[in-house]
Amino acid sequence: MSETGTMLYQCPLLLPQNKEKTIYDGFITALGRDFRLRVFLPSDFQLQNARLQCSVHLKNVLHGYHQIVKQRLQHSCDLGSFMLELKTILEAALKNKRELNAPPPPQYYSCLVKDIENLGWDKLVFVDTELSTIRLKVEDSAGREHLITLHLKANSSLINIRKQFLAALESMKEFWDVMDEIDEKTWVLEPEKPTRNATTRRIAVGNNVSINIDVDPRHPKMLPECYFLGAEHVVIPLRSKLNNNIHLWEPESNLLQNLKNVLEIDFPARASTEKSDFSMDCGICYAYRLDTTVPDQVCDDPRCGQPFHQVCLYEWLRGLPSSRQSFNVIFGECPYCSKPITLKMSMKKT
Structure with missing residues (x-):
């Protein structure tokens, strides 16, 4: 051919x-x-x-x-x-x-149904029509509820996967215990609705003064990364106490109590105060939240103490003929009391 x-x-x-x-x-x-x-x-x-x-x-x-x-x-x-x-x-x-891409053998489905019965049908949140994607409710040893989404294969064991997930949850227990205590016993300004993977908290210290902490999930009782937000006449003493009392930090003790000891303060209790007491609106745009930012620049005059969004204060000072700028620092006057105010344009103010 x-x-x-x-x-x-x-x-x-x-x-x-x-x-x-x-x-x-x-x-x-x-x-x-x-x-x-x-x-x-x-x-x-x-x-x-x-x-x-x-x-x-x-x-x-x-x-x-x-x-x-x-x-x-x-x-x-x-x-x-x-x-x-x-x-x-x-x-x-x-x-x-x-x-x-072949469908699983019939025994896969019977084993899967048996696994769900053993776990409890009340734990089942979602299952697709092919029984390949399942969402379950799982509680850790502290009673916290979590959702787990599983994409199952023919050789998958729902019971074994759940055990592995519970073991992973247990490894995070200490971190969540620390964060839950902070959420329950202090006024957390940011984030408003913290998720389980959120490692940061902005905690109210007083009127227009707060501390932002970033906790290491692997070592949740160690000294977290800290920076302060507020008027300099309040922030400077707090920063000084943190540096001078660092030796008082006990790594195996309660994180919140360690913060109180090192800073020599008592955080405002949730039972005796309102969150609005610590979250004043910006004195320029008259809003608390601007995109993802909150008012974190405060007039240093104790008689004023008005907070501003960084971007609002920057635009205000830039428009004043009397303001001057050196690198990323702007010197001008407070829009409220006309006292000297300094703005350092940065992501964090420590």
């Missing part, structure tokens, strides 16, 4: 596009599916210099087989024999994908 006859037999839908028969365009068929393909042959018809142009679907099926296809292209004696090799590779690739 001639090469043309072999090509017609192997790939009747792949036809030459010019009289020199150096360009073929059409489809290759495997396991009842057609895939678009173009073949560009050099003028000497040497296959090692040939080029294939595959459709997106064909590329996806042959993903991981590119090196094999290249080898077959270099070692085939003619285009007809190469197309036979390509069909064999394509059929193998399709069979492998079918096996990977």
